[in-house]
Amino acid sequence: MADKKTLQKREADKLEKVERTRDRKVFVPAVDIYETNDEIVLMAEMPGVDEKTIDVVLDNDVLTIRGQVASEIPEGYELVYSEYEVGDFERSFTINESIDVDKIEARYQNGVLNVRLPKAEPAKAKKIEVKVK
């Protein structure tokens, strides 16, 4: 589990927000989060999302990712068997202050939104040289 001192990542409580008017379901994307010495990387599976509609918003300490699916119904075909539904994606996280918010980067590739959250300097582990005499 995460080391509580270094950082904590939990789902943000549902905030009061603007109601949607789009005729689509909204799904919570599956997310992987891993941490290295320098950064925290968040990978959200958002297949079919149109790159232009992706929003990554940091409001105070709440990071929200959002994306709208650009899918068209194949013309002339009839859906005869369905295991998944198409919808938009949205999910929020709280991040703590050990993140350097100015350097957050996001990239969308192969249906996965990749958000890199670099750690702020003081939080980085410092290597201390041991001098031998």
Add this chain to the structure above:
Amino acid sequence: MYLDKIWQLDPWRELDRIHDEMNRLFQDTFSRTPIRSYPAINLWVKDDGALVTAELPGYDVNDLDITVLNDELRIKGKRNMPKPDKDLKFHRLESDIDSFQRTIDLPFPVESDKVEAKLERGVLTIVLPRAEFDKPRKIQVSTK
């Protein structure tokens, strides 16, 4: 017609499918992670062809292997995910599937050398033209 074949499925398998669907229904409230059959597919049909779509986020074109034989479509995939080690630890791991193989029964035999597949934004679309010999033919009724 293709519908005949769909209703002819093994009833146990059909029960399994309903079971999956129920699970999916409940799980949808929290996440979209599929439960058993991966990837989740949608099957579209018209008179002279079928179309299969599957959500495969995180897979590259080179990670996928698609084969067709008569009325069977097989999708295989394997992707590289970051591995945890001493400098990399996971806080959350919801997309834990990194390889899969799935065979899908199609409602009719297809022209295997005319199958086209594309992977766009993590969505795989496979167009499967119906085999020429299997296509429905309109028969003229002649009156005398």
